[in-house]
Every structure is written in structure tokens, then in C-alpha cells.
Amino acid sequence: MEPTAPALDWRVPQSVYQRLLGDDFARLAPELRDYFSAPPAGSVGRGHGVFETAGSRTRWLAPVFTLLARRRILFPEYATDVPFTVTNIPGPGDGLSSRREFHFPGRDRVMHDTMHVIDGRLHDFLGRRGGLEVRLAVTVGTDGALRMASDAAWLHLRGLRLPLPALLSARVFLHESRADGRQRVDVRMRHPLFGEIFRYAGTFSYAYEPLP
Template sequence: MTSIFQRALGADFERLHPRIQRRFSVGLDSGEACTGRGVMDRVWHGGGWVRPFLALGGTRHILVPRAGRDIPFTIENVPFRDSFGRETVTFVRTFAFPDGPRRFDATMVFSPERDRVVDYLGTHQHLATDLDLSVDRTGALVIRSGRHRFREGPVDVRVPDLIGGDAHVRESFDVEAGRFRIQVSVTNRRFGPLFGYEGSFTASYTDATAHGVRADLRPVREEVRA
């Protein structure tokens, strides 16, 4: 078995920088969890009109309704098997703002039917997003979001582009600094920039088999539909 990211990228996985390869090899097969700790140089959001939407999303740990500079940051990537038997990796980001921490939660699985990683956003996995993964010429991992779907009970609808957001993520390794660098932006096709952050962090690895996944990292509700 390989990690969900290796399955999605195929042979291109070997083109990633070796340090990026290890970070995205986290999974049940590797038995490792990864914790990144660093500082986001900038956390930003769009104009005032977007704040109510970010505040609403923040109640379910989707996006972050705050902005600031030099914000301490942690990302926790822990593999586990969910209640449907799928290998799942947490992407729980915590931003330590002066007025209190804010979280941006996601859990990721590989969908054999879609042949790609599916990103469930928030504490209740209400939003499912297809991810397109690629490797740039520097060995950085580039992630672009695809179609968003809202799932709750019998409801299963595509999120209209008018209210959706296109995410672009680039994670690289800075050899001279010895740090990972991350750039994230979420943009609405009509209204423009919604939210983003950029900064750097270092990574440490722990035995996921021995420690398991903390309850607060798992979603409150799990969605079987990918």
C-alpha cells in the first residue's frame, strides 16, 4: 500500500523534493504522523462583504474569519481508518491569533472511483472537494481544488460557482532555510479573493501506530459519499 498522495500522483510522486515526498508519504503504510510548526507571515481575507461567510464557515472550522501577520501556526497530519474503512489523513491547521486560536479542518481520502484525493472540509464533512495534484519544476506540490459538493442526509448537490471558492496551494521545501514553505489562496470566480495565508514551518514525525489519532482531530460526522 502507498499513501493516498502517492496513489493520486503516480510516477510524478518521485519528482517531488525528497522532504516533500516524506511529508506526503504519511499514511497507514508508513505508520507516521507529521506535525508542522511555524509562522504564517500573512493571513488575509477579501473585502468586508466576505466576513459573514467566513464567520459562518468558522463555526465548522472551514476557512478562518481572521487576518493578521506573524501568526503562529500548526498543521497536524495524522493517518487513521475511518468508520467506513477508508484510509484518511487529517489536515488540521491551527492559527494562534492574539484573541484566540482558529482552526481550519480537513480530512482527505483517496477515491478509486474518481482516481483522485477527495478533501472533506470542516468538522462535519459537509463539503467534499476533488483535488488535482501536480508537481512543478522545483519539486513543489501544487494542489488545485475542483468541483465542490454539499452532502447532508439525503441532500447531495453541487455547490454553484457563484458561492464556491477555488483553492490553490503550493508547498515547497526551502533547502537554505531548512523549512517548508506554504502558500494558499481561495478565490471566487466572480467576486475575487476570499481567504489565504503564506508562511513557513518545520516538520517532525511521530509513530502514528503507537499514538493513534486524537479524538479532537477526527471529524464529528463522517460522510461516505466521495
């Protein structure tokens, strides 16, 4: 059954990033401020672009990524020049949900996540049911770029929140910057034993669009 879209909540005056970063939010490059702000009432934020690289070259992990694809966390494909769409939707609650669509030849893949600020830290709940939780440290560089690095992860299973040992979980590194009036994103997953196991990187344009 296809999962339903997260509920919209226009009561949220600021995005999770604005609340988390405070005064540092103003240091972001203009293109990034638009992206990380909450969409205006009656609209969603949507970006269109191309990833010059997307997926995993670690083929022996394909069965694991195939399982994660069913939960909309990762996927087993790898390709270059992959068109993509990202949609940011306020909610549920005080969070911000994102849907990333990767348009591979012959099929589309979707990644879904929801961000929340918990105890002053950014937590990303990955997958259509938020079954994988990652805590991220967020900083703004002198160049106006945004950087994130994961430092803890939990698996949500049958009502339990289970911490993942470092050897069982990959760290996530994200770098968002501007590039000739567009936005550039570079996300890498690195395992302590196997190195880089997943990456997507490319540029896109972003704008607010009215709800259909």
C-alpha cells in the same frame, strides 16, 4: 461539544498522495516527500511555523466566515505573522486527516479536512463533519513543488450531495515548495466575481512525533 479526533488506521501502507501520484511522488522535493508520506506506525506528522499572512481581508464576508469557523472550514480573522501548527493523522479508512491550528492574538482557530482518493482523483472533505467536498487536480512541477487546483465542489446536506455552481463557490489554489530546508505553503481562494477572498502563506518545519 468538541469533535473527537479521527480514528487512526495504521493498516494504510501509503498516503493518499503516494497512491494518487504514483511514480511522480519521487519527483517531489525531499521536504515535501516527508510531509506527503504516511506517518510511520505509532506516530503522527506535525509541523510548526509562521504564516506571514493568514485569513480574509474581505470584511463584508466576515459573517459567512464566522459561520464556517464553527464548522472548522474557514475563519473571519486576518493577521500577519501568525504562528501555526499542522498535524497529519492517517484515517479514517484509507484517508488522511489534517488539523491546522492558527494562533491569533487572543484566540485560536482550527481548520480540519480529510483527503480521499476517489476514482483516481483527490477529494478533500472540509470541516469537522466533511460537509464541504472539493475535488482537486494535483501536479508535480519540475522544481519538485506540488500544485493543486480545485475544479468542482459539493455541499453535503442531510444525506444529499449537492453540486455547487461556479458562481457560488471559490476555487482553491495550493502551492507547496521547499524554502531553505523548510517547507513553504501558499493557499489562495479566489471567487469568480470577487477575486481573492482568503489566503494563508508561510513556512514551517515538519517531523514525525510519537503518539502521546
